[in-house]
Amino acid sequence: MNTTSAVNTAKDPQNTLKVTTPTDREIRVERIFNAARSRVWKAMTDPSLIGQWWGRGNKLVVERYELQRGGHWRFVEHDPEHGTNGFGGRFREIAPEERVVQTFEWDGMPGHVFIETVTLEDLGDGRTKLVSVSLFHTTEERDGMLHSGMEHGLRDSYAALDRLLAKSN
Amino acid sequence: MNTTSAVNTAKDPQNTLKVTTPTDREIRVERIFNAARSRVWKAMTDPSLIGQWWGRGNKLVVERYELQRGGHWRFVEHDPEHGTNGFGGRFREIAPEERVVQTFEWDGMPGHVFIETVTLEDLGDGRTKLVSVSLFHTTEERDGMLHSGMEHGLRDSYAALDRLLAKSN
Numbered sequence: 001m002n003t004t005s006a007v008n009t010a011k012d013p014q015n016t017l018k019v020t021t022p023t024d025r026e027i028r029v030e031r032i033f034n035a036a037r038s039r040v041w042k043a044m045t046d047p048s049l050i051g052q053w054w055g056r057g058n059k060l061v062v063e064r065y066e067l068q069r070g071g072h073w074r075f076v077e078h079d080p081e082h083g084t085n086g087f088g089g090r091f092r093e094i095a096p097e098e099r100v101v102q103t104f105e106w107d108g109m110p111g112h113v114f115i116e117t118v119t120l121e122d123l124g125d126g127r128t129k130l131v132s133v134s135l136f137h138t139t140e141e142r143d144g145m146l147h148s149g150m151e152h153g154l155r156d157s158y159a160a161l162d163r164l165l166a167k168s169n
Numbered sequence: 170m171n172t173t174s175a176v177n178t179a180k181d182p183q184n185t186l187k188v189t190t191p192t193d194r195e196i197r198v199e200r201i202f203n204a205a206r207s208r209v210w211k212a213m214t215d216p217s218l219i220g221q222w223w224g225r226g227n228k229l230v231v232e233r234y235e236l237q238r239g240g241h242w243r244f245v246e247h248d249p250e251h252g253t254n255g256f257g258g259r260f261r262e263i264a265p266e267e268r269v270v271q272t273f274e275w276d277g278m279p280g281h282v283f284i285e286t287v288t289l290e291d292l293g294d295g296r297t298k299l300v301s302v303s304l305f306h307t308t309e310e311r312d313g314m315l316h317s318g319m320e321h322g323l324r325d326s327y328a329a330l331d332r333l334l335a336k337s338n
Binding site: 069070089090091092093101102103105107110111112113115135136137138 | 238239258259260261262270271272274276279280281282284304305306307
């Protein structure tokens with residue numbers, strides 16, 4: 001099964017979020033940002049900036065962020081409606097400004113770990129294309145993520161990242 | 170590809186270790202122990218006993234062992250020839266005396282995580298069959314584990330477990 005959805009809402013006015021399933025254990029996300037790759041990279045990897053967009057508008061505490069092979073990361077999101085949610089993992093590979101490969105685990109489903117590979121492509125016109133591919137152990141885990149409200153959450157997070165990137169222009 | 174090897178050496182005199190690959194992302198290990206299931210379970214899950222067999226005869230420090238859903242485990246093996254080696258993961262599911270599902274990650278390949286499901290079967294004659302199925306994200310990771318000396322290490326560890334179980338009879 002290969003599904004594609006393209007969302008273009010008021011919160012995502014310019015740069016459409018594309019969510020596809022290239023294989024039965026993967027989710028691919030594509031999104032363009034109106035900023036140079038170095039600035040998108042900084043917003044993705046500087047803990048003081050991550051807190052400003054990753055939590056979809058909710059308070060986010062970056063408990064650990066050790067951006068090196070084998071380093072750990074851990075974020076706690078404080079959602080006024082749903083309480084706290086912890087997320088974490090470990091860095092597998094880092095190519096500055098180009099690519100991060102990391103594990104990703106949500107406290108709500110401990111022991112369910114997927115591998116996220118995020119790449120940033122310089123589009124040459126001041127914009128940057130982010131591509132994230134997540135690989136799950138099973139199709140069921142992949143589908144669980146697809147049906148978790150992931151796409152809605154990503155749209156909110158990336159809209160917050162748009163605002164952060166616009167501010168620091 | 171489905172390979173089977175059955176090893177029966179001086180170190181593994183009675184109860185043959187069986188290592189098979191039921192799918193292209195799994196390794197299945199089967200081993201029989203001459204002890205009741207409750208005693209095998211205790212040796213597997215009591216930190217003071219784990220240290221006596223898991224490290225293949227090497228000193229093993231159990232840094233964390235939180236046997237509950239979402240709990241973490243971390244072992245550090247001190248090998249006189251190869252230095253220290255850290256291993257860890259998180260518990261996904263626990264059915265006392267019957268089954269543990271956990272993640273498994275070796276510090277030497279951070280971010281490469283497999284899911285290990287260990288089940289104990291009471292054979293009804295005072296013996297217990299342990300079956301461990303490990304599921305990897307990719308065939309390459311699975312093959313890397315197969316070629317890492319895993320089988321030799323397991324043989325040594327299970328022989329040490331045999332000795333521990335014999336002692337406490």
